Amino acid sequence: MIKVGMRVGVPFGNGNRLIQGFVIGLKNGNNFSGKIKEIKSLVDVEPVLTEESIALAKWMAHETYSFLISCFQVMLPSAMRAKYYKQVELLDEEVDVAVKNFFSSNKKQILSEDKIDPSLLKKLIAARASGKINLEYLMKDNLVEKKVQVILNNLTVENYRNEKAKLRANALNLKRLLDYLIKLENREVEQTVVEKKLGITSAVIKKAESKNWLVRKSIVKRRTTYKQSDFTRTESKKLTSTQETVFATISNAMNEGNNKTFLLEGVTGSGKTEIYLQAMAKALEKGKSALMLVPEIALTPQMVKNVVGRFGSKVALLHSGLSEGERLDEWHRIQTGDATVVVGARSAVFAPLKNIGIIVIDEEHESSYKQENMPRYHAIEIAKQRAQYHKCSLILGSATPSLESRARAQKGVYVWLHLNERINKMPLPKVELIDMRLATKKIDDNVDFSAELRNAIFLRLERKEQIILMLNRRGYSSFMMCRDCGEVLQCPNCDISLTLHLDSHSMKCHYCGHEERIPQKCPSCGSNKIRYYGTGTQKVEQELQNLFPKARVLRMDVDTTRRKGMHAKLLKQFGEKKADILLGTQMIAKGLDYPDVTLVGVLNADTALGLADFRASERTFQLLTQVSGRAGRADKEGKVIIQTFNPEHYALQLAKKQDYESFFVREMNIRHQNGYPPYFYTIQITASAKEEGLAAKKIYQIYAELKDSLSTKAIILGPTPKAIVRINNQFYYQLIIKYKQESNLSTVLDAILQKSQKDERQGILISIDKEPLNFI
Numbered sequence: 001m002i003k004v005g006m007r008v009g010v011p012f013g014n015g016n017r018l019i020q021g022f023v024i025g026l027k028n029g030n031n032f033s034g035k036i037k038e039i040k041s042l043v044d045v046e047p048v049l050t051e052e053s054i055a056l057a058k059w060m061a062h063e064t065y066s067f068l069i070s071c072f073q074v075m076l077p078s079a080m081r082a083k084y085y086k087q088v089e090l091l092d093e094e095v096d097v098a099v100k101n102f103f104s105s106n107k108k109q110i111l112s113e114d115k116i117d118p119s120l121l122k123k124l125i126a127a128r129a130s131g132k133i134n135l136e137y138l139m140k141d142n143l144v145e146k147k148v149q150v151i152l153n154n155l156t157v158e159n160y161r162n163e164k165a166k167l168r169a170n171a172l173n174l175k176r177l178l179d180y181l182i183k184l185e186n187r188e189v190e191q192t193v194v195e196k197k198l199g200i201t202s203a204v205i206k207k208a209e210s211k212n213w214l215v216r217k218s219i220v221k222r223r224t225t226y227k228q229s230d231f232t233r234t235e236s237k238k239l240t241s242t243q244e245t246v247f248a249t250i251s252n253a254m255n256e257g258n259n260k261t262f263l264l265e266g267v268t269g270s271g272k273t274e275i276y277l278q279a280m281a282k283a284l285e286k287g288k289s290a291l292m293l294v295p296e297i298a299l300t301p302q303m304v305k306n307v308v309g310r311f312g313s314k315v316a317l318l319h320s321g322l323s324e325g326e327r328l329d330e331w332h333r334i335q336t337g338d339a340t341v342v343v344g345a346r347s348a349v350f351a352p353l354k355n356i357g358i359i360v361i362d363e364e365h366e367s368s369y370k371q372e373n374m375p376r377y378h379a380i381e382i383a384k385q386r387a388q389y390h391k392c393s394l395i396l397g398s399a400t401p402s403l404e405s406r407a408r409a410q411k412g413v414y415v416w417l418h419l420n421e422r423i424n425k426m427p428l429p430k431v432e433l434i435d436m437r438l439a440t441k442k443i444d445d446n447v448d449f450s451a452e453l454r455n456a457i458f459l460r461l462e463r464k465e466q467i468i469l470m471l472n473r474r475g476y477s478s479f480m481m482c483r484d485c486g487e488v489l490q491c492p493n494c495d496i497s498l499t500l501h502l503d504s505h506s507m508k509c510h511y512c513g514h515e516e517r518i519p520q521k522c523p524s525c526g527s528n529k530i531r532y533y534g535t536g537t538q539k540v541e542q543e544l545q546n547l548f549p550k551a552r553v554l555r556m557d558v559d560t561t562r563r564k565g566m567h568a569k570l571l572k573q574f575g576e577k578k579a580d581i582l583l584g585t586q587m588i589a590k591g592l593d594y595p596d597v598t599l600v601g602v603l604n605a606d607t608a609l610g611l612a613d614f615r616a617s618e619r620t621f622q623l624l625t626q627v628s629g630r631a632g633r634a635d636k637e638g639k640v641i642i643q644t645f646n647p648e649h650y651a652l653q654l655a656k657k658q659d660y661e662s663f664f665v666r667e668m669n670i671r672h673q674n675g676y677p678p679y680f681y682t683i684q685i686t687a688s689a690k691e692e693g694l695a696a697k698k699i700y701q702i703y704a705e706l707k708d709s710l711s712t713k714a715i716i717l718g719p720t721p722k723a724i725v726r727i728n729n730q731f732y733y734q735l736i737i738k739y740k741q742e743s744n745l746s747t748v749l750d751a752i753l754q755k756s757q758k759d760e761r762q763g764i765l766i767s768i769d770k771e772p773l774n775f776i
């Protein structure tokens, strides 16, 4: 019965603790000299891992310095992760009364140590020791499928008519039910649907069942993540001649069954999405499936409309807004082949599609494609492996490719494709930089809008056009500071200041979740001159209301989008022109395509530039180019106003011109001079512990090991404490290895990883991050 790829329950250790494992191979006999335990239970009737996914997991574990089990787990919906529990059974009635009472309702009870009275627990343990109760470890899927009751015909139409003739005249409900059953023609219907439709209770159905009029059975009901009827069918657009050229290249590769990677570099609004859709349609025509990844936040109603409109019920959507159950159901639809088009965020790259014909990664430069915890994989690397396995093409698309991808295109590792113009040949919007050093001198220093931006907003409101305003919040927070002593309110668990939240009237820590009330007095010196500094979306929203009382403002940030579906709802409202201004954080910079948006304003362009991360300029440039691209996408001209304290900085100057190519050349030079990616590879190792000394000691130990085994060409930066050394009372130390070629490296790191399991028991956690995207 056991097949490769199935999940099984196996006993582990002395207590025979039950653990979920994956079968990754079968063999007859063994040469192990110790005692071998039997597999306790089989979780699946059909394998959940394929030959492809097992090979991919092994590759990933090796490549990303992860444990194989973490790789299997990340590939499957979290609902498939086992839940463990303990069951105790009373064997002998001669026990303590408390124990006896515990079993009064049933001889078998589920035992949860944290919910049970400690004194009772002690007695249970004693009873077990004397063999009076038995303890068993059980395991089940975290989540069961949703089942519903359906009813089915059990008699012929003729028999139903006979039954009806026998009924008493006042048995109206049964009559109605019989009429319904006569017309049912052996279809399955949900019991609750019938009850509602006929206005009857479940008692009536049960009575009918006892008369053998119908049978009831329970079936699995698949939850759907979107309503088909909400989307109108759309047809392929006729491609422009530039789009046609690009498409022909991809199409040829698809015809020849080549495994190629394309970099589609196309300015904002150049019609990249249409090319993705047509390539996906082509894969389907060939009887294959299609996979498309988008950054989480770009899975907007517009994107869903595009894809579901084109491919209908074949589409499965995978994103963080789904419940565990919905995810599981989408996974099943893909696995059984009901869904052959998958659109989703990072982890959708593992969708159990068979026979993939094309893989698309939109906004390929996005850092959200890299997972931040084990396994620290990059979705592009996984997609390449899958494309190789399926002998299909991979399209990486962006207006601002990552330097790594763009450099590979230059070398010919990727096929480089361009779309240099917007659809309809509209110009890219004009971008103006406003020097806030001057603006803040003219007006008082706590105002977020320059005169230029205010005037531009005023004009658009007059013309009934729409406005997008972005507040750049990366590495930035609004905090409370005492004007007398300079005290900044800090989180008690982390080395970071607390952020003010006006809606909940509290101070929150964005790292550990700590929350406290807004202080009236400085906790340090007692002065009441404690003031709020910095800018938050809520403060800007209030300011906008003061400046433009009639403007309808939608605010989009972590607070307003926390509830499920809110993100989509706000964007829908904006799309329906129920608001004039969309004010938000980075989450509004991508993918939005609204024809009436003619002004984009960026309130603070440079907060990220101050960060000690060599990718700060690249991120700033990408973000500003992306958000600028939201303006003037249809027939009306667009304008962009960027407020900054660093107007001379090259990232801003080149974002103003929306000149990616010049930015690439300039930034590559800097990376070359300083020895950063893509010229060097990087690996970050982090050690953390509750005691600062332990973390520091461990990182120096690793440093010494590396020094011994690596060549003199490898550069090790650090060890240093992390920029925020303490998060949630855990201390973090790190080092970074920069290298070009190190034949020993992978062996050394594997050894460090294996040893780390022992360190973990002492509370020291080690992580190895290959090509990290965040250095702070």
Ligand SMILES: Nc1ncnc2c1ncn2[C@@H]1O[C@H](COP(=O)(O)OP(=O)(O)OP(=O)(O)O)[C@@H](O)[C@H]1O
Pocket: 237, 238, 239, 240, 243, 266, 267, 268, 269, 270, 271, 272, 273, 274, 398, 399, 423, 590, 591, 592, 593, 629, 633
């Ligand atoms: N061949 C075509 N004919 C007519 N309209 C088109 C065509 N291709 C794309 N469009 C339209 O042009 C607009 C911009 O296209 P799209 O959103 O795909 O650009 P994009 O390159 O993905 O932009 P961004 O990078 O800014 O998200 C969309 O409204 C789209 O429907």
Ligand SMILES: [Zn+2]
Pocket: 482, 483, 484, 485, 486, 487, 522, 523, 524, 525, 526, 527
């Ligand atoms: Zn003070």
Ligand SMILES: [Zn+2]
Pocket: 491, 492, 493, 494, 509, 510, 511, 512, 513, 514, 728
């Ligand atoms: Zn904290």
